[in-house]
Amino acid sequence: MRLNNKVAIVTGGASGIGEACVRRFHDEGAYVVVADMSEQAGDALASALDRATFYKLDVRRGILMQQMMVDIVDKYGRIDILVNNAGIDVESDELADGDEDVWHQIYAVNQQGTMLGMKYALQHMRKQGYGAILNMASAAGLVAFPGRPAYAASKAAVIQLSKVAAIENGEYNIRVNALCPGAVRTPILEAVIARAESPTEKRAAVEAMNPLPGIISVEAIASAALFLVSDEAxxxxxxxxxxxxxYTAR
Structure with a gap:
């Protein structure tokens, strides 16, 4: 097993990409902490797995993030892996017409939540002398996404923050990487397609975005995440x- 007896935290772990990571890590032998705002979904997922724990968490609040890390170390003795997956993508306008409150809302979860997760996990990982952190960014952080300035900027910030943290913590044997998914088949994407004037045409447009056919599965993202947090990387x-x-090769 590639993560045998590792202790892994996945924020936003109750659904979508986060849930897929939780299940994949668990299947590879990890003890997994499902950290999420949704108590019902998170507790149900953790209860269905024999080496999983649910932790209710609002990633925007540093004091809660800090306490979670302390509680996990108290329970398991260490933190081997952190996946900062929690994120939102609120519908927004072009930059000139954008709502400042929406901007701050997106940044609070996507960028600040990632920063807080790293900050408080790193304090324990540095003492351990090892660790692996994976931050869920986006293809929107690599190339421009007109009409979604706040989301794109927040994910670009996650990528740059990951690189800075990788340099700052290499001497402690801590690896930090970012994963940049394209359009992934999640409940959020399905809701976007369903709201379209023509859901059939919208789905076809999403499927045609990439050189490879089809919509990316959450399992494909979880497989890449597994590789990056494992000793193989x-x-x-x-x-x-x-x-x-x-998509970003165009």
């Missing part, structure tokens, strides 16, 4: 890996 740090069907 022992010399990969500071990377921003696209899993986007070739």
């Amino acid at each position: 022992e010399f990969i740090s500071g990377a921003a890996l696209p899993v986007d069907g070739g």
Whole structure:
């Protein structure tokens, strides 16, 4: 097993990409902490797995993030892996017409939540002398996404923050990477398609975005995440890996 007896935290772990990571890490032998705002979904997922724990968490609040890390170390003795997956994508306008409150809302979760997760996990990982952190960014952080300035900027910030953290913590044997998914088949994407004037045409447009056919599965993202947090990637740090069907290669 690739994560045998590792202790892994996945924020936003109750659904979508986060849930897929939780299940994949668990299948590979990890003890997994499902950290999420949704108590019902998170507790149900953790209860269905024999080596999982649910922790209710608002990633925007540093004091809660700090306490979670302390509680996990008290329970398991260490933190081997952190996946900062919690994120939102609120519908927004072009920059000139954008709502400042929406901007701050997106940044509070996507950028600040990632920063807080790293900050408080790193304090324990530095003492341990090892650790692996994976931050869920986006293809939107690598190339411009007109009409979604706040989301794109927040994910670009996650990528740059990951690179800085990789350099700052290499001497402690801590690896930090970013994963950059394209359009992934999640409940959020399905809701966007359903709200379209023509859901059939919208789905076809999403499927045609990438050189590779189809919509990316959450399992494909979880497989890439597994590789980056495993010992197989022992010399990969500071990377921003696209899993986007070739979208950013255009």
